[in-house]
Amino acid sequence: MAIKNNNIQKKNTANIHLTGLELGKKPPQAIDLEEAVLGAVMVEKDTIINVQELLKPESFYKEAHQKIYRAIQELSASHEPIDIYTVSELLKKKDELDEIGGPYYLSQLTLKVGSAAHVEYHAKVIVQKYIQRELIRLSSEIQRDAFDDKDVDELLDEAQQGIFDLAEGNIRTETKHISDVVANAIKDIETAQNRADGLSGIASGFSNLDSITLGWQPSDLVVVAARPSMGKTAFVLSMARNMAVDHKIPVAFFSLEMSSMQLVKRLLVSETGISSEKIRGGKKLDPHEWTQLEKKISGLVESPLYIDDTPALSIYEFRAKARRLMLSHHIQAIVIDYLQLMTGPPNTMREQEISAISRSLKAIAKELNVPIIALSQLNRAVETRGGNKRPQLSDIRESGAIEQDADLVLFIHRPEYYGMTEDESGNSLHGIAELIIAKHRNGATADVRLRWISEQAKFTDDTAITQDQGNDAVIHQSKMNQIPHNKNFDIPSQEKAPF
Numbered sequence: 001m002a003i004k005n006n007n008i009q010k011k012n013t014a015n016i017h018l019t020g021l022e023l024g025k026k027p028p029q030a031i032d033l034e035e036a037v038l039g040a041v042m043v044e045k046d047t048i049i050n051v052q053e054l055l056k057p058e059s060f061y062k063e064a065h066q067k068i069y070r071a072i073q074e075l076s077a078s079h080e081p082i083d084i085y086t087v088s089e090l091l092k093k094k095d096e097l098d099e100i101g102g103p104y105y106l107s108q109l110t111l112k113v114g115s116a117a118h119v120e121y122h123a124k125v126i127v128q129k130y131i132q133r134e135l136i137r138l139s140s141e142i143q144r145d146a147f148d149d150k151d152v153d154e155l156l157d158e159a160q161q162g163i164f165d166l167a168e169g170n171i172r173t174e175t176k177h178i179s180d181v182v183a184n185a186i187k188d189i190e191t192a193q194n195r196a197d198g199l200s201g202i203a204s205g206f207s208n209l210d211s212i213t214l215g216w217q218p219s220d221l222v223v224v225a226a227r228p229s230m231g232k233t234a235f236v237l238s239m240a241r242n243m244a245v246d247h248k249i250p251v252a253f254f255s256l257e258m259s260s261m262q263l264v265k266r267l268l269v270s271e272t273g274i275s276s277e278k279i280r281g282g283k284k285l286d287p288h289e290w291t292q293l294e295k296k297i298s299g300l301v302e303s304p305l306y307i308d309d310t311p312a313l314s315i316y317e318f319r320a321k322a323r324r325l326m327l328s329h330h331i332q333a334i335v336i337d338y339l340q341l342m343t344g345p346p347n348t349m350r351e352q353e354i355s356a357i358s359r360s361l362k363a364i365a366k367e368l369n370v371p372i373i374a375l376s377q378l379n380r381a382v383e384t385r386g387g388n389k390r391p392q393l394s395d396i397r398e399s400g401a402i403e404q405d406a407d408l409v410l411f412i413h414r415p416e417y418y419g420m421t422e423d424e425s426g427n428s429l430h431g432i433a434e435l436i437i438a439k440h441r442n443g444a445t446a447d448v449r450l451r452w453i454s455e456q457a458k459f460t461d462d463t464a465i466t467q468d469q470g471n472d473a474v475i476h477q478s479k480m481n482q483i484p485h486n487k488n489f490d491i492p493s494q495e496k497a498p499f
Helices: 003-023 031-045 046-053 063-077 084-093 100-113 118-148 152-170 179-192 207-213 232-246 260-272 285-296 315-329 352-370 403-406 461-467
Strands: 219-226 249-254 306-309 331-337 372-377 410-413 432-440 445-453 458-461 475-476
Touching: 003 285, 031 046, 031 063, 031 084, 031 100, 046 249, 046 352, 046 403, 063 100, 063 445, 152 315, 179 458, 207 445, 207 461, 219 352, 219 403, 232 306, 232 331, 232 372, 232 458, 232 461, 249 260, 249 315, 260 285, 260 306, 306 315, 315 352, 315 461, 352 372, 352 403
Parallel strands: 219 372, 219 410, 249 306, 249 331, 331 372
Antiparallel strands: 410 432, 432 445, 445 458, 445 475
């Protein structure tokens, strides 16, 4: 494997040299700083601690320097002392000592050390030059492939993946002292205390759900899963509408399954109460319905809701689009419908692809510091299960990584869909939906009742039950929080969406 990596690195370096010659320029490099850093590491005892998080062998321009630093890494990993003698001996064992210039060259490196005080700054400059060289290499490969009439979609995916991998491999976060983190935590607590709604995150618009989650928290990955026709799109669309229209929170909605026109027509049905047949154009609207339509859509038109209906969206495209939306519209929440329709790294098994997409979504949520709510399909195990057919975490389709990466996992359950019309107490389950919080990394799990209005294809709070019974949720004990149980209730339901 080491030989293969070395060959790849030689090829990449050769490509950069060729591109530089074509442009009449030398590739970006900082040979003097490379020599100073390597010399400092071999002279000063703890210098390697300051640079090994920043540098890797390929960060160095000279092949000899790459081999020297690789030997230094091996010594550090085995907790051996690092100096001119140990590095020389290891290179000799690997038959690379003569290739780098012998013991004399190593001794010359140690003579070029003025002070190790600025070694970290020097290492950052070396990394910058490496990134510049990699960008040159990537652009030359993109140019070559474009001239070869390669498939445009494949070309774009590979280009985005190359830039994405380069950025991911060189992002470093600074270690923070706990006092700084505590100070920021206190500020967050003070802000939450001053909010009238008592939430610390973004309100979903469903009060019973928000009482459990305290709103969607920044950097959280929330997975909403259900079987087909359970109302997944209707639920997140209702939620996006609540956030954007009622609370004026900028929301980005990525729809990989439905077109933007179909989503907007659903919203119009929900907003106006006009039948879906008329909104979709099958029947004519009455004059008073036109008036109703014009009157009630103003809030929707003025809301900060942004829809992207790019089909088969790759994770690299998604990240670029999300970043642009953050810069241009300051979005505070992202919805994806749905996760399994996204594409990940090419030439991978489906389970590995979904795992990569899941990990990337969590990383993007942390990077942008916004909650990402992603829909997911469930496998057929729910259909074959006896009893009440409640979904389980193991039912998430195609990858266990989704369950692992998600901060919250919610299931939409509809007993009425399976022919269950009454609960054990004889209460009607018509129009009742149950939202099962099966995983909650930072809080309690719970079962929350919602009302499903099939004619308008939307979810609302189950206000009638809430007024009679208080907060309509069954809260289960969390590993992190001890929360008392509220009153129990039976399984809810919903009907199939009209479109």
